[in-house]
Amino acid sequence: MNNRIVVKIGSSSLTSDEGGLNRSKLDFFASELSALKQAGNEVVLVTSGAVAAGFRVLGFTSRPKLLHEKQASAAVGQALLMQAYQESFGRTGHIAAQILLTRADFSNRRRIESAMMTMEELLRQGAIPIINENDTVATEELNKFGDNDMLSSLVANLVKASQLIILTDTDGLYTADPRFHQDAKRIERVTELSEEIMQLAGGSGSSVGTGGMRSKLEAARIAMRGGVPAFVGRAVEPGDVKLAVDGVGKGTYFETSNGNLPVKKQWLGFHSMPLGRIIVDEGAELALRNSGSSLLPAGVRQSEGDFHAGDVVEVIGLDGDTIGRGVVNYDAWQLKAVAGMNSDEVKQRIDVHRIEVIHRDEWITLKA
Numbered sequence: 001m002n003n004r005i006v007v008k009i010g011s012s013s014l015t016s017d018e019g020g021l022n023r024s025k026l027d028f029f030a031s032e033l034s035a036l037k038q039a040g041n042e043v044v045l046v047t048s049g050a051v052a053a054g055f056r057v058l059g060f061t062s063r064p065k066l067l068h069e070k071q072a073s074a075a076v077g078q079a080l081l082m083q084a085y086q087e088s089f090g091r092t093g094h095i096a097a098q099i100l101l102t103r104a105d106f107s108n109r110r111r112i113e114s115a116m117m118t119m120e121e122l123l124r125q126g127a128i129p130i131i132n133e134n135d136t137v138a139t140e141e142l143n144k145f146g147d148n149d150m151l152s153s154l155v156a157n158l159v160k161a162s163q164l165i166i167l168t169d170t171d172g173l174y175t176a177d178p179r180f181h182q183d184a185k186r187i188e189r190v191t192e193l194s195e196e197i198m199q200l201a202g203g204s205g206s207s208v209g210t211g212g213m214r215s216k217l218e219a220a221r222i223a224m225r226g227g228v229p230a231f232v233g234r235a236v237e238p239g240d241v242k243l244a245v246d247g248v249g250k251g252t253y254f255e256t257s258n259g260n261l262p263v264k265k266q267w268l269g270f271h272s273m274p275l276g277r278i279i280v281d282e283g284a285e286l287a288l289r290n291s292g293s294s295l296l297p298a299g300v301r302q303s304e305g306d307f308h309a310g311d312v313v314e315v316i317g318l319d320g321d322t323i324g325r326g327v328v329n330y331d332a333w334q335l336k337a338v339a340g341m342n343s344d345e346v347k348q349r350i351d352v353h354r355i356e357v358i359h360r361d362e363w364i365t366l367k368a
Helices: 023-038 050-054 067-090 103-107 109-124 149-158 213-225 240-246 263-271 282-290 332-338 343-349
Strands: 004-009 042-047 096-101 128-133 163-167 230-234 250-254 277-280 300-304 312-316 322-328 358-365
Touching: 004 023, 004 149, 023 042, 023 067, 023 240, 042 067, 042 109, 042 149, 050 067, 067 096, 067 128, 096 109, 103 109, 103 263, 109 128, 109 149, 109 263, 128 149, 149 163, 149 213, 149 263, 163 213, 163 240, 213 230, 213 250, 230 240, 240 250, 263 322, 263 358, 277 282, 282 322, 282 358, 300 332, 332 343
Parallel strands: 004 042, 004 163, 042 128, 096 128, 163 230, 277 312
Antiparallel strands: 230 250, 277 300, 312 322, 322 358
């Protein structure tokens, strides 16, 4: 398989400060991504910009706040955005293909597997899949993917990318906000996203986009968990995207030693909707995190929610942090009845088809 690269470009990198597409910026990025393809790479583009491209056409003087206004702006702007991409990539001899996704698509295993098959065929045919959130049918706030940062990491995991390149208007993560602190230093490489690192992230630097550095770090965290190294930085000069891919770009690299996750594990960890919570003791947490063990009733302290066997639940440690997610084999009432008991006691108390509360094959660890 060719080197597969997912590139995410935010609104602020595609539009003017007042809104509306900046065609010279689109031409620049189309040229950069086309150069990657010509070098033998497969390229998937995750783009923002539909709302920003459309709101002024509809007569809004600034980016709208109400959901239906954003949806209307996106309906106009998405068409303009794809037309611009088609023209820009067409000039370099490449075909651009539109894929619109929502969070609900990722929550449904059959739908997201169908989307993955479509992307695979487009890549096989030499096209560049261009992915955006389907803002016009979203029922929640349009920034729920964090200006598509989260979407890009989910896509990178889904297609088993070699790299995720998140392009923004700042050249990486700094020890402090470089706009206000002259002594701020750029962090070149991150191997673990500790809470200390996460706290370095500031807010959004643009009135056009919706994402900030925090959402980019969250995206990097998900990519790393799925075995995809990430880059967050800037590309403003010809060749900058290739430099980012080659490991010497203007930004911060997030490295990982994890392998790629199967689609089933991706769905379980990042797309499924947990219907309950299980709190476990320290011994169970260590076994789940470090030993690849199943969760047994003896390690359960308590449970919350009205779940049933076959539902997805979150597992929480005594410190309140989420350890991971799994498919539970007990109804909520059954687990409450046997929490803390050993296996022999459980068999005498209730009738379950398997003794494990969560089997290791139906589990994903999310806490480092």
